[in-house]
Amino acid sequence: MENLQRTHTIDKDETVISIKGLYKSFDELDVLKNVNLDVFKGENVAVLGKSGSGKSVLIKIIVGLLRPDKGEVIVLGKEVDKLAGKELDDLRLRIGFSFQSSALYDSMSVYQNLAFPLTMNVKHLTKKQVDVAVAEALEAVGLANKSNEMPADLSGGQRKRIGIARTLILKPEIMLYDEPTSGLDPTTSAEINALINEVQERYNTSSVIITHDLTCAKNTCNRVAMLIEGAFLKVGTFEEVFNTEDEQINNFFSYNFIQ
Amino acid sequence: MFQNRINVNSRKYLFSKGVDHYFEGVYKGYQFTLRFFKEAFKPPFHFREVINQCFEIGLKSLLLITLTGFIVGIVFTKQSRPSLENFGATSWLPSLIGIAIVRALGALVTALICAGKVGSSIGAELGSMKVTEQIEAMEVSAINPFKYLVVTRVIATTITIPVLALFCSFVALLGSYTNVHAEEASSLLMFYKNAFSNISFLDVFSSVFKSIVYGFTIGIVGCYKGFNATQGTRGVGRAANEAVVLSMFLIFFEEVIIVQVSNWIRHF
C-alpha cells in the first residue's frame, strides 16, 4: 500500500466485509459462482468486470437488497442474509450506497433528497440541525449552491455527487459505489475520483468501488479485484492485477484505455 | 398432477406458461394485499404523507369529477324522461334519478374516473421509482418503501374516493335538477326531497361501502403494478396501463358482487 501517497491507515486486522463462497443465479442465469473477498477497515477496493458480469448484483447482496443462493456474507460482523427488519435497517444505516443511476428521488428537491433519509431515521431533529447536516454534506461534494434545484435540472456528474452526499449525511462506515464514473467525461470523472478519495480520508470509510473505468480503479483504490465469469480471478494491487499473465485479464485490460 | 407444484425449481409449467403466470400473478397480488394489512397497523405511521396524498388525489380528480357528475345527471335525466312520460309518471323522475345516482352511478362513475386518473398516475409514479432504483434507494437508507409509498397511497385512495363519490352524487343530482327545472318549475329543495324520498339507509350505506372498496382497489392495484414494474421505461407505461385495466375490471366485478349481496339483505 505504501506506493499510494495517502495519509489514512488501513487496518489489516479488521475485516469490514467478508464474502465466502458466494453463489447467486437468476432463473437459468448463473451470475456469481464462488465469489470470495475480504475488505479491510479503511480500504478502498475496486471491483472490475465487464458489463453484465454481476458487479451490481454483488454489492446489492452486500446491503441485503438481493439474497445469496449460497455462501456467507458478513458485513461489520453481521451475517446480512440472516438479518431482517430493525437489525437489517441498523446495519444499512452504517452503509452508504451510491447507485449506478444515482437514484435521486425526482419528486423532491436536492435539499429534500438529503434531508429525507436523515429525518426518517433520526427522530426529533430541529430544522436547524437538518439544515446544518445538509449543508455539510453538500459542501463535502462541492455542490453547496444546488440545494434548491430539482434532480432533473442537474447534470449527470452533479446527480452522482448529490447521490453520494445523500449517503454521506448518515455518516456511513462503508461506502459502496456502483460505477461512480460511468457516462461521465474524463474531467468530471477525475473530480468524482478525487471525491471518493476525499470521502475515504474525511469520513474514514472502507469502500467497494464497482467500475469498468481503469483510471478510476487506479486512482482511488488500494486493491483491485477482477470479476470474470462470476468469480474473482485475481485480487491484489492495481499493478499486480494489471501485470498479470492471465489471458482473460489481459483481454479485459487491452480493451481499456488508461490515462 | 398437482404434485408438480411442490418442486418449485423444476422450471416446468403446471398447465402452460400463460396460465401459470396468470395464477402466479393472482397469488402475488394476494400476498401484496396481505402485506398491506400487516404493515398498515405497525408503526411508524406516516400521517403527513397520507394527508399529502389525499390532497393530491382529491385535487387531481376534483374538476373532472365535477364535470362528469354534472353531465351524467343531465344526460340520465334527459334519457329517462321520455319513457316516464309514456306512463304519465314524470313526477317520479326525481326519485328515479335519486335511486340511480345514489345506488349506482355516483360511486361507479367516480371509481372509473379515478381508476383512469389516480390509478394510472400511482402506477406510473411508483413504476418509474422502481425502474430508476429509487425504491431500492429508500430501502438502503433504512426507510421501508412499502410503508412510505404503498401504505400511504392506499389509505389515501380509500379515504378520498368515497368522499369524491358522495360529492359526485351531489353534483349529478344538481345536474339533473337543472334539466328538471328547465322543463317544470320545481325548487331545488323540493327536488332533493323527492330524490331522497325512496332512498334508504341501506342504499347510502352500500354506496359508501362500495366506494371504499373501489378506493382500496384503485390504490392497491396501482401500487402493485408500479411496485412490480420491470424493464425500464417501457415497464412504466405498462404499469400505468395495466393498473387502469385491472382496477376497472375489478371494480365491475366488485360492483356485481356488492349489488347482489345488498339485494339479498334488502329482501331479507
Ligand SMILES: Nc1ncnc2c1ncn2[C@@H]1O[C@H](COP(=O)(O)OP(=O)(O)OP(=O)(O)O)[C@@H](O)[C@H]1O
Ligand atoms: N433482479 C434481477 N432479476 C433477474 N436478473 C437479474 C437481476 N439483476 C441482475 N440480473 C442479471 O444479472 C446479470 C448481472 O447483472 P449486473 O447488473 O450485476 O451487471 P453489472 O456487472 O452491474 O453490469 P453493468 O456494468 O452493465 O452495470 C445480468 O445479466 C442481469 O440481467
Ligand SMILES: [Mg+2]
Ligand atoms: Mg451494474
